[in-house]
Amino acid sequence: MLLSALSCFILFAAVLFLLFFGAVWSWFSRRRPERAKWLGALSAMLGCCAGTVLALPAAAQWVPAQHFAFLGLHWQIDALAGFFMLPVLLLGLAAAGHSLGYLQGHGGQRQGTYWFFFNLTLLAMLLVCAAATYIELLLAWELMGVMSFALVAFSFQEQETRHAAWVYLLACHAGAVFLILMFVLAGNPNPGYAGTAVACGLLGFGLKAGFPILHVWLPEAHPAAPAPVSAIMSAAMLNLGIYGILRFLPPVSPGLLGWLLLGLGLSGALLGIVLALAQVNLKRLLAYSSIENMGIAFLGLGLGFLGLSQQNAAMAVCGLGGGLLHLWNHALLKGTLFLLAGAVFKSTGTLIIDKMGGLGKDLPVSKNLFIANAAALSGLPPGNAFLSEIMIYLAAFQGVLSGNHVILAAAIIAAVGLALSGGLAAAAFCKASAAVFLGAARNPRNHEPHPECRLMLGPELFLSLLALASVIFAPWLWENILPGVLQQSPLIGGGSWPLSAEHGSQTLSAVRNFSFAIIALIAVLGFLRHRQLRRKVLDTGCTWDCGYALPTARMQYTGTAFTQPLSDYFRLTLGRHRSTVPVQGYFPQEAAVHITASDPGDRLVWHPLSRFTARIADKTRRIQSGYLHLYILMILIALIAMLIYAVASSLPPAAAPEPALPAAGQLHQNAAPLQP
């Protein structure tokens, strides 16, 4: 026991040491980008490996929970912390590898700054997971916000990157403010403030996890950040919001929390995926799909907490387990997709889907990986996201079978909503993979297509293999990791209620077998087709174009066109979002349709709020008018007000009905006697 405690402390110190000094060293060797690159990358990868050695045993409960003090602050590594550290470490490893290839072109000279902030962001995220008390959490939370802001603002020459970085910084700070409020109100003795404390906690952590209205920074920050950074942010950083809720949320009744998370999850999932449909930028589409998947995870957790409140063991286990499993699956798949988006950006120089097309011929391996991961992420069977979604469906339908009618109604709506979001997700990812990789290249790219960069493929393959492995080990993961992880969270009642895992494991192993069955069947049919065609002549012709004389690549269905029926149906791209250059005359020169899909969260909530603050600010500017006489007058009025208040408050309470004070000096309204 002592050995493991000591080794855990040494490992933790080693990880911090590696990341911190790697960062500082690469900062100081900014002048020589090559050295800074290898220094930063190696320290990041070593740090992540050491971290995995630290986090995996903790998550798998081979080692008991550790609690120790380092640099005067208290840290603890237990199952829950370990479970949420793993995505951070694995994604960190993959992103570090990918950055080596990604930064060759445009970010080459500023490797030193990149690796400095990259390592410190990883460090901050690990500290958030390992924080024991709220002081360390706030410290690490804000540090993570600032360091990842610097990464988002890495290519700050463009205007939209600066705007995105600014929005992101404000969102992180607002989150920290809500957290401070939560800890303050939770510490408040009288019980009246417990409700507001929970609300502030949900708002603070929800800002990081992408709640429906609080999600506006996510689609701004991810396209602006370099691909490896947006991979880490969407895969690992969003989970920390949920980690915060599970560990630091003040005690609240599971029923209430269940309803809240259910509502937020459902609206987040549907809002996220509907907006993803209408996006033109590839990374914005992936960012919105992260919001959708976070919504699905919240849906699972919500159903789990409802199960807890109804003492319905099956529903609780499937819901909570399904939610956490979905976070894990989403982390792996979304990380790969963002890295692939980075590869696409490197080879075409743009992220606008309608400008790409036919990339499959240049990046064959990336194409297959993208289609496979996209299918997996939209929940289709051989993928690992299907495992967690089936668990959430089971939780929903356990709710349907349970006696309570209200739970039945909520569960069936949740199930239908999840199905709808699954279908829309399939549509969105079809659009993404088809418009980018398949068909013919829409505009002829000026530079010659350089071969696929090996460095960038490695991490993507690594993550995809991990996704496949998590299909194989899903039942093992379900039986002995998830119950231990869930016990750690104070909300789930720490062992007072048996969280046995036998409810879902039978389904998981069956689904695992059928996934292998599908792959086997595909192989058989592929072989059958191959044998059938071996003897035949196999030649190629042009696609069926109904005999049209001059087929061009621009006649293909673009991404926007692909999802136009759906986004029109959801009123996203109609009205003021669509500006058209109409066709004039018999021989029309040029006509165009320009469709922009603005985020309803921005349009309805945040822009009016900022306009309102600006209006107040304009009114208060009149105080500083510049006229000396008005300043002196202001001082005198304030003085008289204070004097009136002083004399009024010093009158004995049982004063004569008519106070002896001059009737003229009426009590100044804002100086009402405020007895603290």
Next chain:
Amino acid sequence: MLALLMVLLPLLFAAAAPILRKRPLALYSLLPVAGLSLCLVLAADLFCPERDLFSLYLGGTPILAADAISRFFLQLTAGLFLAVSVHAFFWLPATREHSSHRVPGTRTMHRYLFVLFLLAFVSMMNLSILSAHFGLLWVAVEATTLASAPLILYHCSEGSLEAMWKYLLLCSIGIGLALFGILLLAFAGKISSCPPASLGFADLSAPGVSFHPVWFKIGFVFCLAGFGTKMGLVPFHSWLPDAHSEAPAPVSALLSGALLNCCLLAVMRTLRLAPAEVLPFCRTMLTILGLLSVLVAAFLIIRQKDFKRMLAYSSIEHLGLCALLLCYCQTALTTHVIAHSVSKMMLFLLAGNILLAYDTRSISKVTGMFSTLPRTACLWLIGLFAICGTPPSPLFVTEYLLVTSLPPLLAILLLVLLFIVFAGMATACLSMTMGTPAPGSHERQAAQAAAEQLTIVPGAAALGILILGYITTLWMKQLL
């Protein structure tokens, strides 16, 4: 005895200034030497704390004395002055050489006058901290106004003239009200059951002394209005943005960093005298003024066009926080004061560098600092995060302690206001540091190179803040 030394030493160096009029290098070196000597004097006090070296008696009543809190303020002011003087030593020649932006007609104040008034300003601040008699406190605070007013006129432009006139007039009215307040306090003592012997703090806070409650309240209101004007609490703050933005960088650093603390000390002294039944009233007044300051400063920062005025409003906001801390959580006050002074001094010195390099004070014209002034840009962002209270900075700890001790509704309002301030300042600082440099910036190459050398003192200050932040986090762990 040491107290007299603290007051007279800068005056001595000030007297030497006109003599060295012809040799600028020796003249400029006067400042760091004076700063160093003040620190040595304080070091002497630290080494033998048991003997009370500070008190000076005149005719029985102590004139100058230093209790724990004023010793802290002394060390802070001396430290700040040392840092500013070292910066000024390099900054003054650079400004003379590169500040071509002034209209050719306007002249800058003569070097020795600037050094003279700066040293006089520091000695008067020491006097106001060390004074043990209310009347002497008033004289010293009035003297600081007189000494600092000409400093604003270093670049004698229309703006600085207007700022100086407003500064003089409004502060004098404020100080006049404070004098009337002091007389009213004395009068309240006189007509009470057992009057204090004299206006010295020792006699006033003697155990037996009592005050007539109503007249004490009126006296306190006048004192609060008077010292509040000098401190920059909102209804009385109007001179502060003009004075701090027009004054040259070292002067505005000292104005924000040191002078506002002396007035805070004066308000603390009056609050300490308040008898028990008047205390709630005084705390309510301070809370109202504090919250009003944070509120108005927050909404004024958002729409700011000038980065020095933005820093001035941030000083108003932080002094509002100090007023709140004074009422609710005295323990965190000293940390807040030292953290605010050091980071505000760093920011004002950096603002001076940016003004030197870009020759404009408008935020929209300053862009792309990362490419033209990389070191200043990094320190500028560190300053932003330090002053807005992000965790590594000590201000986060004090704001957290303040919010825990405030009633919940006020806590929520305060946190929202602090967020608005962060939003306003972040917008300005980010638009200044990022982006591509303006087309016309390449011909100011020499000025930019000069500005880059001037980042030694701000860098040291930034390091100091981070270390202080770590120490205060550990201190906070034991506290809660």
Next chain:
Amino acid sequence: MPQNPFFWWAGLITALLLAPLLPGVINKTKACFVGRQGPSLLQPYYNLHKLFRKDCIRSSTSCGPLAWAPGLELSALLLALLFLPYANQLSPFAFTGDAFLFAYLLGLGRFALVIGAMDTGSSFEGMGASREVQFAALTEGAFFAVIGFLAFASRSLNLSEMLSCPLPANVPTVIAAVILAAGIAFIVMLVENSRVPFDDPETHLELTMIHEAMILDYSGPDLGFILYSAALKLWLMTALVVLMLLPGDLASAPVLFILHLLGVLLGGIVIGAVEAVSARFRFLKLPQFLLGALCTALIALALTVIGTGGGR
């Protein structure tokens, strides 16, 4: 009622063998309605036989998915076949939650088809794929509502038990609810298999096709795979509707086996009849129609909840 796995396997094999017969039946009934003689019942078999022996032409713009898409779709459907309780016998492969696997396997097949269609880079296939995806997304909801209804009616999450369970209570409302749910399942089947009210399989106008547009560029064995999987899907969904209507405890296994075969063929005739008498809906009306289907399925569930006295 005693389980007899033999009849389940018999049902499976008949499904594999007789699947192409169903399109033949549908075309024959449509021809009879308009007085034409129409193609022979075995015409689909002849087509398949011919196709498997022909050469294959591949589009030049495609880069891979066109080759493995038909295989993926066929394997998904073959696997989906394993979960249905033919002749009301519990399928040996059943497990809790296999209804969702069944639904998502259909989704996988559709995803493969759409990716294959977009690979060719032709505007017709793009249009077909976009419409297919739109309707599929909206029917998912209705299909899961039906599964919800079945789960509540049969108190179990296992597709086989759902479809082969006796009537929860022979109260008129529950019977009405079961028929209503079967109707919704029938509509879902029509959309999934792109039959007339939603899409016309025999049209020659590329702009009006949905499913047919997606398989314009397939030839030889690929086209064979796709036609066979389309037929399998038709058989699968019709069997689903029929098994919903056949209460589990009606008769012994052989009788049920014959009944379910006749039911499926009868379903084919009903589809043919529906196609002959009704014309296509306007595209913009279809989403409202599908959401209407979703709501009726939820109403059916509500009826059963009330009918069975609020569940056990």
Next chain:
Amino acid sequence: MNDLLSLLLGALLVLNLLLASASRLRHCIKLVAIQGVLLGLLSLACAQSSGGHNWQFLLVMILSLLIKGGLLPYLLLYTMRRISVRRELEPVVGYSLSLVIILALTGGAFWLSSITPTAVAHGASPLVLPAALSTISTGLFLMVTRRKAITQVIGFLVFENGISIFGTGMMIHNGLLVELGLLLDIFALVFIMGLAVFNINRSFQHIDTHSLNALGD
């Protein structure tokens, strides 16, 4: 002795009215000089009635007489002559209206002192509190309503005199060093304000503080 005291205070009150209605700048400066002299005599009279003779008090009294009565007015006249400002003041508020306002303020001061009997009893004479309050309010009124920089200095001087009336009237003695400090500060303040007015005139070619509003937000 008491009647001399009340005579002086009465004169001070009348002086306030004259100040409010003074339209010539030179005339205003003379009135302030007279007020300084009266203040010196007032402190002498209070010392007589309380019998606090000692050399320190006499030194302070003579110095304040000299500075407030002689030196400061001379300084203001010198500045006025150097910048050759136009004679008449353009007040924001008309002369007759300002006279009425000052009258109202003095009435208010008398009314305030009537409702706080305890304070009046402690002063040298019942007139001290009202005289002090009215002079203070006149000083502030002058600063708020007069446009010219010099009149604002004059307003400030009247304001300071009001405060010292209260100080001497209520016999609050702060010791020699503090009294000298007060006088030195006031002299230095007016001296620097004179310098500032001189500079403003040179760069703005006018000293109308109302148009000094460039630094607004």
